[in-house]
Amino acid sequence: MFKWFRKATPVQALGTDLHSHLLPGLDDGVQSFEEAAEVILKLKQLGFSKLITTPHIMSDIYRNAPADILEKCEALKTYLQEKNIDIEISAAAEYYLDESLAARVAAKETLLTFGSQYLLFELNFMVEPMNLNNIIFALITSGYKPVLAHPERYMFYQQHPDKLEDLIARGVLLQLNLASLTGYYSKATADLARLMIEERWVHFAGSDCHNLVHTQVLEEAIKSRPFRKLLSLPLLNYSL
Numbered sequence: 207m208f209k210w211f212r213k214a215t216p217v218q219a220l221g222t223d224l225h226s227h228l229l230p231g232l233d234d235g236v237q238s239f240e241e242a243a244e245v246i247l248k249l250k251q252l253g254f255s256k257l258i259t260t261p262h263i264m265s266d267i268y269r270n271a272p273a274d275i276l277e278k279c280e281a282l283k284t285y286l287q288e289k290n291i292d293i294e295i296s297a298a299a300e301y302y303l304d305e306s307l308a309a310r311v312a313a314k315e316t317l318l319t320f321g322s323q324y325l326l327f328e329l330n331f332m333v334e335p336m337n338l339n340n341i342i343f344a345l346i347t348s349g350y351k352p353v354l355a356h357p358e359r360y361m362f363y364q365q366h367p368d369k370l371e372d373l374i375a376r377g378v379l380l381q382l383n384l385a386s387l388t389g390y391y392s393k394a395t396a397d398l399a400r401l402m403i404e405e406r407w408v409h410f411a412g413s414d415c416h417n418l419v420h421t422q423v424l425e426e427a428i429k430s431r432p433f434r435k436l437l438s439l440p441l442l443n444y445s446l
């Protein structure tokens with residue numbers, strides 16, 4: 207009966223977002239500085255105080271060199287200052303796990319990380335890579351802390367959620383997408399997202415925001431019941 211007292215949980219509680227695509231023209235995220243500013247303003251209104259944006263690095267499609275990512279981030283900062291949009295922003299990357307990532311690690315190339323050596327990576331959505339455990343081991347022994355982007359979206363984890371426990375045991379940290387809580391991607395994604403929260407298999411929460419439509423989904427996600435439960439977990443967002 208006191209339903210009308212229930213308010214949306216403010217996303218301020220998260221503070222930092224560590225997964226987004228807000229550097230114009232580098233990937234399938236925003237395509238102009240104007241669009242970036244519009245999306246960033248909305249993220250700020252939703253309560254984020256710091257953004258770590260993570261363009262895709264994918265061998266064939268998005269060949270973003272770390273230097274180009276950092277340069278574009280500086281250009282964006284300048285643009286935001288000119289527009290009087292005050293928010294802390296920095297850049298890392300979302301690495302697609304493939305042979306080229308394995309080669310970069312083997313060659314000891316410096317990879318883009320955030321916080322204390324956290325490295326965000328993603329997988330093919332349909333097929334679990336054969337070399338997954340080898341690359342995880344190589345990353346960890348090279349001093350990185352691998353963070354798997356949106357585990358709830360991969361079909362093979364939806365079918366076998368227990369595999370996520372194995373990943374955690376191998377030293378992988380898991381990053382849930384906030385939009386997954388709404389059913390925006392699929393019901394199977396939402397189901398696994400909720401299970402991950404129940405089982406406390408979430409280390410980071412991220413927006414994975416690509417555009418203005420995603421900010422609307424985020425607005426819906428932060429009003430949801432699972433979001434409030436998510437905030438009760440010891441998320442590493444707070445440490446960034």
Ligand SMILES: [Fe+2]
Pocket residue numbers: 225226227300355414
């Ligand atoms: Fe992403």
